Amino acid sequence: MGTNDTESDAAPPGLSGRQLDQQNGGLDEMLTYDRVTAAKLGLTTQSLDSALYGAFGQSEVSIIYTQLNQYYVVLEVAPEYWQSPEGLKDIYLHTSAKGNISGNIPLLAVAKGRANTTPLAINHTGLFPSVTVSFNLAPSVSLSDATLSIGQMQKRLGTPSTMQGFFAGTLLAYQQSLGTSRY
Numbered sequence: 001m002g003t004n005d006t007e008s009d010a011a012p013p014g015l016s017g018r019q020l021d022q023q024n025g026g027l028d029e030m031l032t033y034d035r036v037t038a039a040k041l042g043l044t045t046q047s048l049d050s051a052l053y054g055a056f057g058q059s060e061v062s063i064i065y066t067q068l069n070q071y072y073v074v075l076e077v078a079p080e081y082w083q084s085p086e087g088l089k090d091i092y093l094h095t096s097a098k099g100n101i102s103g104n105i106p107l108l109a110v111a112k113g114r115a116n117t118t119p120l121a122i123n124h125t126g127l128f129p130s131v132t133v134s135f136n137l138a139p140s141v142s143l144s145d146a147t148l149s150i151g152q153m154q155k156r157l158g159t160p161s162t163m164q165g166f167f168a169g170t171l172l173a174y175q176q177s178l179g180t181s182r183y
């Protein structure tokens with residue numbers, strides 16, 4: 001399910017029990033190549049990408065044919081090496097640069113890692129990524145007050161015009177009832 005929003009100052013007054021379906025607990029490692037050092041060692045960004053894919057991707061390297069079936073041979077590293085960013089320390093690149101430097105060079109000699117978080121899942125509404133925010137009304141707060149409070153919060157936060165929001169559930173029914181009662 002979702003996570004609790006603990007930032008009470010960001011929430012509009014009169015709303016309680018906020019829940020988000022956004023889950024940002026995934027780990028991500030961002031690598032930045034030092035292209036100058038890599039070029040001095042005779043490495044290209046393509047060779048760096050290939051080494052990373054060879055270590056963390058799944059490569060079909062062969063097909064075994066039998067009389068009844070065919071079996072794809074997939075190359076991948078053992079899970080203990082790809083389940084943590086520590087596995088990056090064990091990746092070596094073969095270089096045959098001109099001059100006196102050649103052999104195997106650690107990936108981290110030409111790349112720097114930076115840990116980030118990433119969503120565990122990206123929810124969508126139609127074709128667009130979305131986050132659902134659920135809440136309860138505090139006692140003595142009306143639906144019109146909640147609608148007004150949410151609109152004021154969006155203005156205060158400077159929500160960009162490219163971000164769209166809409167109500168669902170009880171607030172949607174409330175808005176629809178206002179739309180039909182005006183005519």
